[in-house]
Amino acid sequence: xxxxxxxxxxxxxxxxxxxxxxxxxxxxxxxxxxxxxxxxxxxxxxxxxxxxxxxxxxxxxxxxxxxxxxxxxxxxxxxxxxxxxxxxxxxxxxxxxxxxxxxxxxxxxxxxxxxxxxxxxxxxxxxxxxxxxxxxxxxxxxxxxxxxxxxxxxxxxxxxxxxxxxxxxxxxxxxxxxxxxxxxxxxxxxxxxxxxxxxxxxxxxxxxxxxxxxxxxxxxxxxxxxxxxxxxxxxxxxx
Numbered sequence: 001x002x003x004x005x006x007x008x009x010x011x012x013x014x015x016x017x018x019x020x021x022x023x024x025x026x027x028x029x030x031x032x033x034x035x036x037x038x039x040x041x042x043x044x045x046x047x048x049x050x051x052x053x054x055x056x057x058x059x060x061x062x063x064x065x066x067x068x069x070x071x072x073x074x075x076x077x078x079x080x081x082x083x084x085x086x087x088x089x090x091x092x093x094x095x096x097x098x099x100x101x102x103x104x105x106x107x108x109x110x111x112x113x114x115x116x117x118x119x120x121x122x123x124x125x126x127x128x129x130x131x132x133x134x135x136x137x138x139x140x141x142x143x144x145x146x147x148x149x150x151x152x153x154x155x156x157x158x159x160x161x162x163x164x165x166x167x168x169x170x171x172x173x174x175x176x177x178x179x180x181x182x183x184x185x186x187x188x189x190x191x192x193x194x195x196x197x198x199x200x201x202x203x204x205x206x207x208x209x210x211x212x213x214x215x216x217x218x219x220x221x222x223x224x225x226x227x228x229x230x231x232x233x234x235x236x237x238x239x
Contacts, residue, residue, distance in 0.1 A: 012071075015197050018204045019069055025208060026061055029215045033058060036222050045100045049093050050218040057086040057214040064207065071195025073203070074174055080203060081171040083210045084163070088151065090217045091158035094227050102148065109146025112139050159230035166233055167206055174199070 033054060040047040060079045067076035093100040116139055118124035126136070149157070155164035173179045213231055220226045 012197060015068065015071075015200050018201055019065060022061075022068075022204065022207060023065060025211060026058070026065060029061075029211055030058055032215065032219070036218055040222055045097070045104060046093055047222055049100055049103060050090055050221060053086045053090045054214050054218045057083045057211060060086075061207070061211045068200050071197045071200075073197065073199035077171050077199060077203065078175045080207055080210060081168065081175055083207075083214065084168050084171070085151065087210060087214050087217065088154045088158060088160060090214060091160065091227070091230075092149075092154045094217075094221055095157060102146075105146045106148050109142070109148075112142050112146070115139065162233040163231065 033051075036054070037051060040051060042048075060082050064076045064079040064083075067073075067079070089103060093103050115124065116136075119126065119136070119139075151168070152161075152164060155161045155168070170179075209231055213228070217228045220228050
């Protein structure tokens with residue numbers, strides 16, 4: 001397998017040729033999303049979560065295209081990472097109805113944890129409660145009830161561990177700024193805030209397959225209640 005340079009320079013022409021194909025995929029998935037909405041079971045929690053997650057992935061992909069077309073490859077990678085996270089949620093909630101309910105309740109748990117942090121820092125107060133300490137204990141209990149697995153654990157459960165290790169960890173490092181000191185830009189002191197069309201073309205296949213995977217996972221389950229097999233990472237990375 002040919003190794004790609006993840007700090008590769010690409011011309012605008014090379015980038016735009018690739019992005020035209022991604023633009024077509026984006027439009028096709030957006031069009032087909034309406035079809036899935038029309039055949040979903042409105043009271044089926046898994047269907048609802050799949051479509052909400054897919055709609056989020058489509059929006060993030062559209063935003064990624066805007067960034068990429070303007071030469072902002074690295075900020076765009078943050079959005080690809082979010083699409084990968086959406087694909088993990090989509091696969092994980094299909095393992096069981098219990099997982100779907102757990103994810104559905106996660107918003108409540110997250111809101112409680114945010115409130116706890118604010119109260120703990122003195123940025124918010126518990127008002128109109130007979131006993132604030134009892135209320136704090138109730139919040140702690142509710143927060144414990146509504147926890148979610150770590151990304152790595154979900155990747156293991158859904159068979160996405162190879163993609164997690166090879167792609168997600170790389171995108172996270174770029175997002176967190178811990179890869180700033182690798183590559184020719186740092187070594188040659190070519191540092192600039194201007195768009196430079198780096199890190200776009202090497203991620204083309206990753207972007208393409210992430211959105212396709214989200215759509216196909218949703219389509220297969222909503223139409224036939226089948227779970228799509230995990231992508232073959234070796235094939236995915238043949239760019």
